[in-house]
Amino acid sequence: MTETIEATEERWPLRPWLLAVLGAAAGLAIHRVLGENDFTHQASALRIAIAALIGSLALLIGFTLERTRWQWALVFSGVCALVIALVFYWNGGPDDWRSAENWRAVCGLLAVAIAAPLFQTARDAGKRRFDYGAVHDHAWTNVVMWCAAWAFVAIVFGLAYLLSALFFLIKIALLKDALDQKWFWMTLAGAALGAAIGVFRERDRIVRLLFTVAVAVLSVLAPVLGAGLVLFLASLPFTGLAPLWDATKSTTPILLFCTIGALILANAVIGRSDAEEKTFPPLRWGALALAVSMLPLAMIAAVSTGTRIAQYGYTPDRLWAVVFVIVALAYGAAYLAAVLRHRLAWAGAARRINLGLGFGLCGLALFLALPLLSFNAIATRDQVARLESGRISADKFDWAALRFDFGDPGKAAAARLAKSGNPAIRTAAMQAIEVENRWDLDEHRRRAEAQDAFERRLRILPAKVALPQGLRAKLMDYDVCGTSEPCTLVYQPGKAEAIAIVRTCDVSKWSESDARTDPVASIVTVASLRDNCEPQVARLWRNGGKWTAEIPGLAESTRRARAEAVSAGLAGGTVEVRAVQRRQIFIDGRPAGAVFE
Numbered sequence: 001m002t003e004t005i006e007a008t009e010e011r012w013p014l015r016p017w018l019l020a021v022l023g024a025a026a027g028l029a030i031h032r033v034l035g036e037n038d039f040t041h042q043a044s045a046l047r048i049a050i051a052a053l054i055g056s057l058a059l060l061i062g063f064t065l066e067r068t069r070w071q072w073a074l075v076f077s078g079v080c081a082l083v084i085a086l087v088f089y090w091n092g093g094p095d096d097w098r099s100a101e102n103w104r105a106v107c108g109l110l111a112v113a114i115a116a117p118l119f120q121t122a123r124d125a126g127k128r129r130f131d132y133g134a135v136h137d138h139a140w141t142n143v144v145m146w147c148a149a150w151a152f153v154a155i156v157f158g159l160a161y162l163l164s165a166l167f168f169l170i171k172i173a174l175l176k177d178a179l180d181q182k183w184f185w186m187t188l189a190g191a192a193l194g195a196a197i198g199v200f201r202e203r204d205r206i207v208r209l210l211f212t213v214a215v216a217v218l219s220v221l222a223p224v225l226g227a228g229l230v231l232f233l234a235s236l237p238f239t240g241l242a243p244l245w246d247a248t249k250s251t252t253p254i255l256l257f258c259t260i261g262a263l264i265l266a267n268a269v270i271g272r273s274d275a276e277e278k279t280f281p282p283l284r285w286g287a288l289a290l291a292v293s294m295l296p297l298a299m300i301a302a303v304s305t306g307t308r309i310a311q312y313g314y315t316p317d318r319l320w321a322v323v324f325v326i327v328a329l330a331y332g333a334a335y336l337a338a339v340l341r342h343r344l345a346w347a348g349a350a351r352r353i354n355l356g357l358g359f360g361l362c363g364l365a366l367f368l369a370l371p372l373l374s375f376n377a378i379a380t381r382d383q384v385a386r387l388e389s390g391r392i393s394a395d396k397f398d399w400a401a402l403r404f405d406f407g408d409p410g411k412a413a414a415a416r417l418a419k420s421g422n423p424a425i426r427t428a429a430m431q432a433i434e435v436e437n438r439w440d441l442d443e444h445r446r447r448a449e450a451q452d453a454f455e456r457r458l459r460i461l462p463a464k465v466a467l468p469q470g471l472r473a474k475l476m477d478y479d480v481c482g483t484s485e486p487c488t489l490v491y492q493p494g495k496a497e498a499i500a501i502v503r504t505c506d507v508s509k510w511s512e513s514d515a516r517t518d519p520v521a522s523i524v525t526v527a528s529l530r531d532n533c534e535p536q537v538a539r540l541w542r543n544g545g546k547w548t549a550e551i552p553g554l555a556e557s558t559r560r561a562r563a564e565a566v567s568a569g570l571a572g573g574t575v576e577v578r579a580v581q582r583r584q585i586f587i588d589g590r591p592a593g594a595v596f597e
Contacts, residue, residue, distance in 0.1 A: 012067055016198030019062045023194025026058035027186040036182060045089050053085035056112070058190070062197040063116060063142060069123050076119050080112045083369070090371045103320045108369035114362040117142060132355050136272040144210045145200045152196035153189055160188065218268035219278055223286030225265055229258060229293040236300075244304065252308075252321050255301040259328045262290040262297070266335070267354065270347035277347050284344075291339050291346065295332030301325050314382040316406060319375040323368065331357060376407035384413050387425065394424040399432040400441045450476070457486045465493050471540065474547040475500060480538045490585075496542040499585055500549075501592070537585050537592060 030051045060077035087108035117138035121130050164175040178184040200207050244251045269278045269287035278284065302325045309318055334357060338349035367373070383402060386392050402410045417429035435441045454476060460467070467475075471491070474480060480500050481487035491498035540549045582595045 012202065015202055016195050019194035019198035020191045021194070022058050022061065023190035023192070023197075024187050025190070026054050026194075027188070027190025028183060029054050030190075031183045031186045045091070049085045049089035052088040053081050056084045057081035058194070060112070060116070062194055063145070064120060064123070066123065069126065072119075072123050076115075080115065083366070084108050084112060087369045103316075104369050104371075107365040111362050111365035111369060113142075114358055114365070118358070118362070130355060132351050133272040135355060135358070136351075140211055140215070141207055144207055144214055145197060148200055148207070148210055149193055149196035152199075153192045156188065156192040157185070215268050215271075218265055219283055222265040222269050222290060223282045225258075225261055226286035226289030226293065229262060229297065230289050233293060233296050241300065241303065244300070251304040252301045252325070255297050255304070256321075256324050256328055259294050259297045259301070259332065262294050263331055263335075266290040266350070270350060272351070274348060288339065288344070288346070291335040291350065294328065295336045298325060298328035298332040301328060313386050314379040315401065316375040316379050319378060323364075327361060327364070330360075374407075374409065377409040380406050380409040380413045384417070387417075388420075388422075394422070394428045397428065399428055400438040400445075403432045403435075403441065404438040453484075454481065454487075457484075459486065459488045461488060461490050462492070465491070467491070468542075468547070470542070470545065470547045471498060474540060474549050477549060479551060480540070480549050498540045500538040500540060501585065501587075502536045502538075 033047050033051045033054065057077055060080055061073065064073040064077060066073060084105075087104050091102060091104055117135050118130060120138040121134040122128055124134060125131070160175065160179060164179055167174070168176050266287045269283050271277050278287075305318060305321045305325055309322075312318075331353075334353045335346075335350055338346040338353060342349050380402065383397075383406075387394065387397050399414070403414050404410075406413070411433075414429050414432050417425055418433055420426045420429065432441055458475070458481065467489075475487070475489065476482050481489075481502055483502060485502050488501045489498055490501070536551070538549050538551050540547055542548075584595045585592045
């Protein structure tokens with residue numbers, strides 16, 4: 001591999017043990033801070049920030065600490081961990097993590113992940129010097145080590161659960177019970193992760209082998225993705241961009257992921273220097289295709305994002321998408337410029353671009369992680385302006401997003417709109433601020449839509465009158481008028497009884513749809529429906545202040561009891577004929593439904 005990495009081999013045998021102890025202590029400390037809570041429950045913003053401080057500090061020490069200039073590593077780790085902790089604290093408690101501002105935490109972590117290999121390079125050099133080869137090696141090594149360390153953690157837990165099951169066979173449940181305790185498995189996870197990082201840092205040949213395998217696999221994939229992207233871009237003049245918007249709402253994420261994939265695979269081919277660049281023609285041409293494809297893909301993503309914003313305005317997610325698109329455009333433009341300027345010798349320029357853009361991306365990520373710019377506030381102002389200007393009506397406005405996805409600015413805007421002079425806006429805003437979560441608000445909206453649909457399909461005979469609230473609510477029951485079919489209500493004001501009639505099938509639909517495909521089957525089906533398809537009749541009555549509904553007909557238990565009574569009567573010879581008076585719905589002179597009583 002490189003001299004920088006080889007020089008670290010087998011130089012600190014105690015490192016795995018020290019990092020294992022540090023990891024175990026960090027895991028136990030995080031549990032003590034959070035208790036049995038996690039990021040989605042009742043932990044406060046301060047507790048989450050402290051947990052982030054402990055975890056990030058332990059990880060950064062594990063990745064950057066060396067006996068040479070160890071003070072530098074401690075200072076760097078402490079400063080970065082403090083930044084991450086503050087970002088988590090600024091992001092608020094668990095209720096705020098549903099807002100798009102949690103991208104701040106991602107930006108903070110990204111800034112530290114980029115800064116770490118830059119620091120490691122300067123630490124090794126003993127001065128502010130950033131050789132691209134050394135930065136490249138540290139960056140890839142950190143990524144490989146991170147993935148391998150978590151694979152080791154998974155193996156440790158698999159072994160722990162296997163041993164717990166083995167000892168449980170002989171009635172020793174100590175390990176099994178311990179694994180059920182959160183403090184134990186967090187301590188175990190921290191110790192395993194720290195030990196793995198220490199072992200891999202002391203066994204550079206293992207990391208070197210994993211790095212070589214990863215780069216080899218990724219470089220082989222470069223021609224595949226490169227050819228696919230070129231064919232995709234070549235097809236666009238014939239298909240146009242319209243199918244991109246019609247096929248899915250995830251156009252921008254897909255294009256951005258393709259751009260990221262192109263960047264990673266292209267760098268896997270060009271390596272850290274001209275000596276390590278892959279010279280096999282398919283790999284070189286594949287990397288070239290990836291380099292020239294990034295800018296067109298980013299431009300299409302920009303058009304997609306701009307179209308969504310023009311149609312629906314700003315949201316925090318769309319503003320973050322704008323940031324990602326800008327970064328993709330920067331990389332795409334820089335790589336395309338390197339190809340146009342240097343042609344087949346573009347790889348050297350791309351390496352210099354990577355270093356410069358790496359510094360820029362680190363600074364941008366850090367800026368976005370700090371509470372200097374609030375996408376929630378920008379999106380809130382834009383959406384409220386669209387609402388108040390009439391570009392979107394109150395019933396079509398996404399109140400759930402404003403109330404629960406736009407953070408504190410959205411909540412404040414909802415409270416202000418609850419005092420609006422527009423009755424529709426005021427009513428909708430008051431409903432939004434009264435609910436505890438977005439699901440209650442969505443349920444309220446669904447009930448309102450169902451109520452509107454119910455009003456359209458309800459007919460009241462003999463004349464349309466206002467209905468008591470209890471009767472209206474009972475009619476919405478599924479077994480009364482709660483289906484999507486038209487409902488007729490027979491009711492007179494002041495009466496304590498009403499009849500609801502729902503047609504449960506439509507013969508005309510059957511005859512029209514089936515007659516063309518199978519006339520014989522259609523005739524049989526329609527005849528069967530005419531014989532068996534009757535309206536559903538429900539009787540409603542008021543008992544005190546409460547309305548009750550009943551679908552006429554005898555329950556199975558009642559029919560069984562009557563059958564037993566009839567059998568007993570027949571056996572005793574008690575048989576007589578009586579005249580009875582019945583109540584039943586008649587429609588156009590014909591009986592419908594069962595006898596009421």
